[in-house]
Amino acid sequence: MTDRGISRREFAKSAVAIGGTAALAACLDRGAPDVPEGADDPASLPARQHAWNDALATDDAGNPRMAHHHVLLLLDYEGDGTPTDADRGQVEDALRSLERAYEWSSDGLLFTLGYSPAYFDRFEAGPAGVEVPEPEALAPFEDPAFDTPDALLHLASDHESVVLAAEEALKGTKESVNDHEMAATFEGVFGVADRRTGFVGGGLPAENQDVDGIPDSEPVPEDAPLFMGFKSGFEGNQATEDRVTVDSGPFAGGATQHLSFIRLHLQQWYEQDSREQRVSKMFCPAHADEGKVEGVGENLGTDSAIDECPEDVVESGRREGVVGHSQKLSRAREDDSPTILRRDFDSTDGGEAGLHFLSLQQSIADFVATKEAMNGTDVSENSAVGQRTNNGILQYMTVERRGNYLLPPRSLRALPPADPA
Amino acid sequence: MDRRRFLASAGLAGASLVAGCGSFQSQSTRAPPLVENRPDGTYRPTHVEGMGMAGMAEAGDYMVGFGYSFPHRFWTVTGTDAERVDIRDADSVHLMATVWDPETEMVLPISAGVSIAIERDGETVDEKSPWPMISQNMGFHYGDNYELDGDGLYTLKARVNAMDERRLGPFAEKFSEAAEASVEFDFAQSALDQLSYEEFPETQGERGAVDLMSMEMMPTSQTPVAGELPGTLLGTKKGSDGVYAATWLSEADFLADGESYLAVSARTPYNRVPLPMMSLDGSVEAGGETVFDDALTAALHPDLGYHYGAVVETTGTDPSVGVDVVAPPQVSRHEGYETAFVGTPSFSF
Numbered sequence: 001m002t003d004r005g006i007s008r009r010e011f012a013k014s015a016v017a018i019g020g021t022a023a024l025a026a027c028l029d030r031g032a033p034d035v036p037e038g039a040d041d042p043a044s045l046p047a048r049q050h051a052w053n054d055a056l057a058t059d060d061a062g063n064p065r066m067a068h069h070h071v072l073l074l075l076d077y078e079g080d081g082t083p084t085d086a087d088r089g090q091v092e093d094a095l096r097s098l099e100r101a102y103e104w105s106s107d108g109l110l111f112t113l114g115y116s117p118a119y120f121d122r123f124e125a126g127p128a129g130v131e132v133p134e135p136e137a138l139a140p141f142e143d144p145a146f147d148t149p150d151a152l153l154h155l156a157s158d159h160e161s162v163v164l165a166a167e168e169a170l171k172g173t174k175e176s177v178n179d180h181e182m183a184a185t186f187e188g189v190f191g192v193a194d195r196r197t198g199f200v201g202g203g204l205p206a207e208n209q210d211v212d213g214i215p216d217s218e219p220v221p222e223d224a225p226l227f228m229g230f231k232s233g234f235e236g237n238q239a240t241e242d243r244v245t246v247d248s249g250p251f252a253g254g255a256t257q258h259l260s261f262i263r264l265h266l267q268q269w270y271e272q273d274s275r276e277q278r279v280s281k282m283f284c285p286a287h288a289d290e291g292k293v294e295g296v297g298e299n300l301g302t303d304s305a306i307d308e309c310p311e312d313v314v315e316s317g318r319r320e321g322v323v324g325h326s327q328k329l330s331r332a333r334e335d336d337s338p339t340i341l342r343r344d345f346d347s348t349d350g351g352e353a354g355l356h357f358l359s360l361q362q363s364i365a366d367f368v369a370t371k372e373a374m375n376g377t378d379v380s381e382n383s384a385v386g387q388r389t390n391n392g393i394l395q396y397m398t399v400e401r402r403g404n405y406l407l408p409p410r411s412l413r414a415l416p417p418a419d420p421a
Numbered sequence: 422m423d424r425r426r427f428l429a430s431a432g433l434a435g436a437s438l439v440a441g442c443g444s445f446q447s448q449s450t451r452a453p454p455l456v457e458n459r460p461d462g463t464y465r466p467t468h469v470e471g472m473g474m475a476g477m478a479e480a481g482d483y484m485v486g487f488g489y490s491f492p493h494r495f496w497t498v499t500g501t502d503a504e505r506v507d508i509r510d511a512d513s514v515h516l517m518a519t520v521w522d523p524e525t526e527m528v529l530p531i532s533a534g535v536s537i538a539i540e541r542d543g544e545t546v547d548e549k550s551p552w553p554m555i556s557q558n559m560g561f562h563y564g565d566n567y568e569l570d571g572d573g574l575y576t577l578k579a580r581v582n583a584m585d586e587r588r589l590g591p592f593a594e595k596f597s598e599a600a601e602a603s604v605e606f607d608f609a610q611s612a613l614d615q616l617s618y619e620e621f622p623e624t625q626g627e628r629g630a631v632d633l634m635s636m637e638m639m640p641t642s643q644t645p646v647a648g649e650l651p652g653t654l655l656g657t658k659k660g661s662d663g664v665y666a667a668t669w670l671s672e673a674d675f676l677a678d679g680e681s682y683l684a685v686s687a688r689t690p691y692n693r694v695p696l697p698m699m700s701l702d703g704s705v706e707a708g709g710e711t712v713f714d715d716a717l718t719a720a721l722h723p724d725l726g727y728h729y730g731a732v733v734e735t736t737g738t739d740p741s742v743g744v745d746v747v748a749p750p751q752v753s754r755h756e757g758y759e760t761a762f763v764g765t766p767s768f769s770f
């Protein structure tokens with residue numbers, strides 16, 4: 001994935017990170033979970049592939065809680081030219097097999113299949129009614145590589161064995177999953193160009209902190225859902241699924257998807273910054289002054305109380321010398337709601353602490369505007385806040401890769417034409 | 422703990438046993454206790470350390486030099502609080518990157534900063550973005566303590582980001598692109614141990630500063646003597662131990678007709694090290710009218726150095742100027758600077 005060589009820490013990987021039938025077997029040896037079966041009639045599932053919120057568990061406060069384990073497969077279409085109907089049928093059959101085998105939930109399996117600008121290049125024009133631009137660098141201080149597979153499959157479940165088994169079944173190395181036979185696989189239609197994995201949820205980051213980017217003092221709190229030690233994704237700080245759904249044209253019911261891979265460098269964060277500095281930089285200095293955030297932030301309930309952070313971020317930065325990540329990002333709201341739905345998770349891919357930042361939005365332009373708010377260049381140009389120092393959490397991350405995709409509605413998820421009308 | 426580091430530290434424990442008591446110099450001897458009752462201003466630190474050169478290289482419009490020394494304690498600054506960073510057992514060196522303009526030899530404080538990765542045999546040994554930092558003897562640089570894997574050849578890779586500070590005159594077209602540079606760094610603990618190390622038991626804690634180092638290979642950051650700033654010097658004021666020189670330019674190649682320029686050069690006392698990353702407000706009255714009342718913007722000019730300035734729509738030559746420090750410099754501090762420049766004074770010129 002990078003030219004950084006083989007990590008020193010490959011030996012401490014989780015089963016999902018390793019992948020393959022051996023990892024699946026090892027994982028099942030530790031006890032096979034009882035996984036609910038899926039729908040007899042997959043047509044009864046929601047029309048939106050990204051309709052996950054109702055299928056997710058909720059936390060104590062009532063926020064939708066992301067599934068714990070994730071696999072991302074970057075796929076290349078193996079056929080020449082435009083996809084054939086036979087290939088479409090094969091992809092659809094394979095996905096329906098998974099839907100029959102597993103309940104559409106985080107206790108079962110959730111997935112999406114999206115398509116890149118590179119995929120649509122084989123047609124005469126881009127996807128009808130939706131802009132899916134090539135990825136680009138989104139800050140002067142980043143230099144990402146660009147993902148250009150044809151498709152992106154995202155598998156998510158609370159059970160490691162479920163994402164592993166679903167992956168193996170699609171690759172054709174496993175004939176049945178959850179006692180359901182696969183009617184078809186991706187064999188001959190999709191080849192895997194890259195495989196990425198991750199996790200999110202209380203306890204998992206602490207268990208997986210033996211990686212580059214996190215100091216040996218094991219600083220990640222036991223109950224933290226993410227490596228940086230705070231809870232994220234409160235219901236009140238997310239766009240709704242409606243907000244991120246494409247509302248017209250043949251791809252209505254779909255959404256755009258952005259995936260970046262961000263490496264984290266958390267030695268300064270944990271061993272140099274104080275708790276106050278961390279809260280200032282993640283939320284806002286007012287939250288730090290008032291002790292608003294306890295532990296990982298469960299006490300915040302269903303929103304990060306961002307309305308208690310000064311709204312004029314440049315002015316606040318000028319006075320405080322620091323601005324918070326959520327404080328900056330809340331500037332990208334429209335009608336008082338964020339425009340992107342974050343479904344990000346941590347990663348130890350390559351032996352490095354990282355984050356697969358996956359988000360859904362109606363248009364990639366919503367993501368670009370949100371990321372611009374995060375850059376805080378206006379804050380640094382006009383105040384004591386640096387372009388990365390004291391500027392949210394920019395000091396602690398490097399964006400390594402970016403890719404853009406279209407998630408078609410479920411009815412068009414199998415190798416869609418650019419203009420299905 | 423990863424295997425390699427475990428082996429390295431096991432080796433070290435073995436060595437100290439063989440060496441017996443007393444002869445093994447540990448890092449703690451290089452960080453004497455802090456001065457008690459530190460004054461609220463620049464003071465002479467407990468000690469200074471020499472610096473070794475790790476290498477230098479061109480990166481786009483920039484030159485980058487890497488120096489190293491013993492791991493240091495230092496303070497990061499958030500708002501008006503300075504937070505002490507202690508030396509960890511794992512720290513091997515304090516690494517300093519200095520970025521300068523090869524033409525004017527001016528050291529450039531870039532708010533977007535520098536990222537450093539240390540590699541050995543294709544593996545990343547340590548990686549982080551050093552803090553923008555000021556030190557009495559090293560001036561402005563980017564620094565932090567880094568962890569190495571013992572003696573040997575390392576590659577230091579730096580990415581210097583584009584400047585988003587306003588650039589004036591001959592600098593207008595420069596430093597707008599990020600650039601990368603790498604140097605080979607042959608590290609030997611014995612060479613580090615031979616760097617000078619001087620304590621000041623008699624004078625530590627006194628108001629004052631140790632001198633800026635002069636180096637053959639790298640420039641150090643220094644703002645011009647107030648009297649040598651271009652334009653008409655409006656005065657020099659002191660507050661929270663920072664020195665503020667205000668100058669008024671009625672003419673400059675970057676000004677249009679009818680415009681003047683207010684520049685405030687903020688620097689440390691004694692050594693004139695620039696104080697970057699501040700929020701300043703300025704107001705200008707000329708001919709009985711307020712002609713400017715707004716934020717001053719960080720800017721760079723070959724003759725003015727790093728400063729905070731504003732273009733003012735007036736041809737008045739005898740302005741009265743007010744300057745408020747809204748936030749102190751958010752640069753990290755080496756010992757002797759951590760209690761200075763953390764207040765928010767106001768001045769009039």
Ligand code: HEM
Pocket residue numbers: 226228230231232233234236237238262264282304306325326329330331333337338340342355357370371374393397
């Ligand atoms: C290491 C990476 C990141 C971490 C640990 C992180 C963490 C957080 C946390 C703790 C919050 C506040 C709680 C919440 O609102 O859910 C937040 C808010 C937010 N973050 Fe991030 N974040 C990261 C990266 C990003 C990126 C790359 C983006 C997009 C460019 C982003 C967009 C947002 C948005 C839109 C909000 C909500 C703002 C609002 O309330 O309007 N985050 N993040």
